[in-house]
Amino acid sequence: MNALTRPEPAAPPLAAPPPHVFPQKATDPSPGEGLSLFAFQSRGALLHGLGAAAALPRGPVATLDARLAAFFRSAGTEATLAGALPFDRSGDDCLWQARRVARSAPPVQGAARAEHTIPWHLDHAPDAAGYAEAVGRALHLMADEAGTAGALEKIVLSRSLVATAERDIDVASVFRRLAADPAATAFLVPLPDRDGLPRVMAGATPELLLGKSGGRVSSHPLAGSARRRADLAEDAAAAAGLAASAKDRREHAIVVEFILDTLAPFCRRLFRPQGMALASTASMWHLGTRIEGDLKEPEVPAAVLAAMLHPTPAVCGVPREKAARHIGALEGYARDFYAGAVGWCDGRGDGAWYVTIRCAEICGRRARLYAGAGIVPGSDPHAEAEETAAKYTALLTALGIPPVREVRS
Numbered sequence: 001m002n003a004l005t006r007p008e009p010a011a012p013p014l015a016a017p018p019p020h021v022f023p024q025k026a027t028d029p030s031p032g033e034g035l036s037l038f039a040f041q042s043r044g045a046l047l048h049g050l051g052a053a054a055a056l057p058r059g060p061v062a063t064l065d066a067r068l069a070a071f072f073r074s075a076g077t078e079a080t081l082a083g084a085l086p087f088d089r090s091g092d093d094c095l096w097q098a099r100r101v102a103r104s105a106p107p108v109q110g111a112a113r114a115e116h117t118i119p120w121h122l123d124h125a126p127d128a129a130g131y132a133e134a135v136g137r138a139l140h141l142m143a144d145e146a147g148t149a150g151a152l153e154k155i156v157l158s159r160s161l162v163a164t165a166e167r168d169i170d171v172a173s174v175f176r177r178l179a180a181d182p183a184a185t186a187f188l189v190p191l192p193d194r195d196g197l198p199r200v201m202a203g204a205t206p207e208l209l210l211g212k213s214g215g216r217v218s219s220h221p222l223a224g225s226a227r228r229r230a231d232l233a234e235d236a237a238a239a240a241g242l243a244a245s246a247k248d249r250r251e252h253a254i255v256v257e258f259i260l261d262t263l264a265p266f267c268r269r270l271f272r273p274q275g276m277a278l279a280s281t282a283s284m285w286h287l288g289t290r291i292e293g294d295l296k297e298p299e300v301p302a303a304v305l306a307a308m309l310h311p312t313p314a315v316c317g318v319p320r321e322k323a324a325r326h327i328g329a330l331e332g333y334a335r336d337f338y339a340g341a342v343g344w345c346d347g348r349g350d351g352a353w354y355v356t357i358r359c360a361e362i363c364g365r366r367a368r369l370y371a372g373a374g375i376v377p378g379s380d381p382h383a384e385a386e387e388t389a390a391k392y393t394a395l396l397t398a399l400g401i402p403p404v405r406e407v408r409s
């Protein structure tokens with residue numbers, strides 16, 4: 001639906017509050033006010049939702065605009081909703097309103113390092129060899145179609161790692177450790193229960209899908225990656241290698257072009273202040289481009305613009321629908337909320353939405369980590385498998401799992 005010509009939808013009833021919210025300790029600025037519902041920590045600012053007040057009726061992105069308009073008409077402009085959109089545009093999102101939203105500086109305390117004392121059971125799905133094989137299949141598909149109309153130009157393939165502990169995972173501690181990387185936005189959002197058990201998505205995403213404040217929008221797409229190194233000279237060489245890599249620059253340019261094309265009709269001014277530049281997290285180097293724009297109609301909600309962009313070629317591919325179909329077949333599992341979007345929006349239309357990467361779905365004793373890599377003609381399947389292993393690092397560190405060593409077969 002065109003956000004600029006939104007009809008007035010009928011107000012649906014608010015769904016019941018969730019039966020489960022996750023226990024919260026250190027990020028709670030006012031203990032005693034209730035349990036945490038969601039948390040986002042970015043550049044020294046903590047957005048913290050306490051206690052569940054209501055849920056947005058669930059639905060696909062096509063109906064998000066109408067559902068948000070109805071919700072904020074009854075909840076008011078001061079209300080905030082936060083949550084997650086799934087990877088699949090036809091899947092149901094999951095957004096909550098908290099009883100109270102606190103915006104504050106994060107608590108001053110070191111993020112205690114996780115102790116590597118808890119035994120974990122790890123299951124790769126697939127392992128590096130299986131992933132490299134899927135990448136090989138994708139490269140064949142691209143080669144077969146090359147030069148034809150609507151040919152697959154880029155596809156982002158992921159794999160996952162299921163880590164099982166002996167006791168329930170302390171999600172508040174995981175969030176604190178994820179928030180230790182100032183280059184990423186740490187997040188914790190509730191997902192629908194699985195088998196009657198509460199489930200959350202936790203992560204430290206470096207990628208801003210869409211931020212909006214008044215009439216100004218921003219996006220910081222990332223694509224093109226290299227693992228960071230402990231040795232300074234090796235780390236600088238990894239960054240320089242990435243900046244010079246034609247394959248990575250191509251992979252990145254596809255994402256930027258898609259975002260500019262999608263936002264252009266809504267903006268009277270759209271620009272990239274710096275162009276393609278190196279960006280880093282604690283464990284990865286990336287190519288990134290900052291994009292900023294001034295909206296023609298400032299009231300278009302942040303979540304609606306984010307939903308239009310989602311999924312970008314940083315997590316899906318080009319052409320989008322074709323890439324999504326191949327992803328389903330090549331990966332062999334449903335991504336669910338991985339490679340979706342997490343964020344918040346308020347009744348004024350402001351908000352911030354991030355690409356759901358460097359994340360794990362946590363349910364009881366089990367964490368399911370995900371990592372993907374963009375594949376374009378010229379990608380090396382084994383290098384892409386190594387890149388996905390490197391992308392697990394942020395979550396492995398936060399969970400207290402020693403680095404995973406995979407033997408190349």
Ligand SMILES: C=C(O[C@H]1C=CC=C(C(=O)O)[C@@H]1O)C(=O)O
Pocket residue numbers: 156158207222223224225286313314315357358370371372373374375391
């Ligand atoms: C899909 C992921 O990363 C994306 C974001 C940055 C760089 C990427 C890359 O270089 O392939 C991916 O497009 C992920 O971390 O799971």
